Amino acid sequence: MMTLTKRQRDALIELVNTASHSAASSLSELIGERVVIETPYIDLCPIAKLGDTLSRYAGDDIVTVRQGFSGPITGDAFIVLSRESAIQLAEHLVDHHMPVGRLDVSDQELLTEVGNILLSACLGKIGDLLCERIRFAVPQIHVTPLHVLTTLPTTNSYQPYYVLVASTSFHTSRDMVEGHLLIITDMASLKRLVEAIQGRKRPAQITSEDSL
Amino acid sequence: MAKILVVDDSALSRRVLRTLLESAGHQVIEANDGTTAIERYFLNRPSLVILDLTMPDMHGIDVLKKLRALDPGARVVVVTADTQKATREAALTEGALDVVHKPLSRRNVLPVIEAALGDNHDDSYETTA
Numbered sequence: 001m002m003t004l005t006k007r008q009r010d011a012l013i014e015l016v017n018t019a020s021h022s023a024a025s026s027l028s029e030l031i032g033e034r035v036v037i038e039t040p041y042i043d044l045c046p047i048a049k050l051g052d053t054l055s056r057y058a059g060d061d062i063v064t065v066r067q068g069f070s071g072p073i074t075g076d077a078f079i080v081l082s083r084e085s086a087i088q089l090a091e092h093l094v095d096h097h098m099p100v101g102r103l104d105v106s107d108q109e110l111l112t113e114v115g116n117i118l119l120s121a122c123l124g125k126i127g128d129l130l131c132e133r134i135r136f137a138v139p140q141i142h143v144t145p146l147h148v149l150t151t152l153p154t155t156n157s158y159q160p161y162y163v164l165v166a167s168t169s170f171h172t173s174r175d176m177v178e179g180h181l182l183i184i185t186d187m188a189s190l191k192r193l194v195e196a197i198q199g200r201k202r203p204a205q206i207t208s209e210d211s212l
Numbered sequence: 213m214a215k216i217l218v219v220d221d222s223a224l225s226r227r228v229l230r231t232l233l234e235s236a237g238h239q240v241i242e243a244n245d246g247t248t249a250i251e252r253y254f255l256n257r258p259s260l261v262i263l264d265l266t267m268p269d270m271h272g273i274d275v276l277k278k279l280r281a282l283d284p285g286a287r288v289v290v291v292t293a294d295t296q297k298a299t300r301e302a303a304l305t306e307g308a309l310d311v312v313h314k315p316l317s318r319r320n321v322l323p324v325i326e327a328a329l330g331d332n333h334d335d336s337y338e339t340t341a
Contacts, residue, residue, distance in 0.1 A: 022295070030315050106224075113224045116266070117293045117314045124295035133298035136266045138221065 065115025
């Protein structure tokens with residue numbers, strides 16, 4: 001089984017922590033509330049088990065904004081909100097109450113743009129670390145369970161056997177909105193990230209010595 | 213008052229920008245993709261273009277390159293959620309006057325727009341081509 005060393009894992013957690021705080025700062029600016037970010041969780045997951053892994057983060061009744069990225073690293077990033085949180089967030093931003101459980105086209109448009117801002121802020125920090133521009137795909141909103149989403153063709157053409165799943169949870173100070181930020185990348189991207197974080201010239205070694 | 217072309221695939225962002233710009237007395241023309249933006253630029257001769265980067269048909273940097281190739285005097289401000297330093301450098305290298313990061317607000321948009329417009333508030337179109 002492929003695993004990360006403790007040092008690699010700590011480095012990735014630090015990176016995701018920095019990137020997700022950038023996203024939190026953007027969300028805080030949008031809603032005018034403090035946003036709390038939990039310590040990120042890093043998982044190296046066989047692609048065949050990705051659906052099971054992701055189902056741990058959210059149930060079926062969710063709204064997801066997905067943004068593919070490519071360049072020095074390749075993958076997909078997701079903002080995952082429960083339907084309730086998505087409605088709360090949309091209500092807060094447009095300042096009107098919505099019919100129970102309803103997210104109409106303009107609400108979805110709003111959430112897509114919010115997802116775009118949060119994911120771009122997060123991925124932008126990673127691009128800055130790599131000193132190379134990451135290219136973003138147009139964000140898309142889904143009201144599909146996450147494990148179903150991952151069976152769809154990915155935005156990019158990467159076909160990893162293992163994927164890095166970096167996850168963090170966030171919530172606003174009044175618990176108005178709770179959600180997850182997920183980044184899924186292939187192994188080549190993982191190596192580039194670890195190299196960049198550790199400032200090494202040689203390729204990072206992904207070993208089986210230390211388990212997660 | 214100036215005529216400003218807003219280019220963004222997000223209808224929401226276009227609405228926000230329209231509201232901000234009209235409140236400052238400007239006239240707004242919209243385009244939801246790069247190809248339409250180039251057409252409307254030469255049809256309407258705006259004083260300024262506000263350009264998003266992540267769009268489905270053409271990336272904003274390519275739109276910027278094309279506009280500036282066809283009209284080196286084109287005034288463009290990039291508005292994007294992409295906060296990367298490399299993106300900002302690429303936009304400025306291709307001739308953007310400034311880069312504004314989303315989320316958009318009166319505070320972060322209008323001063324940049326006014327600075328980019330300079331004296332071009334009368335819609336007079338001048339090209340250096």
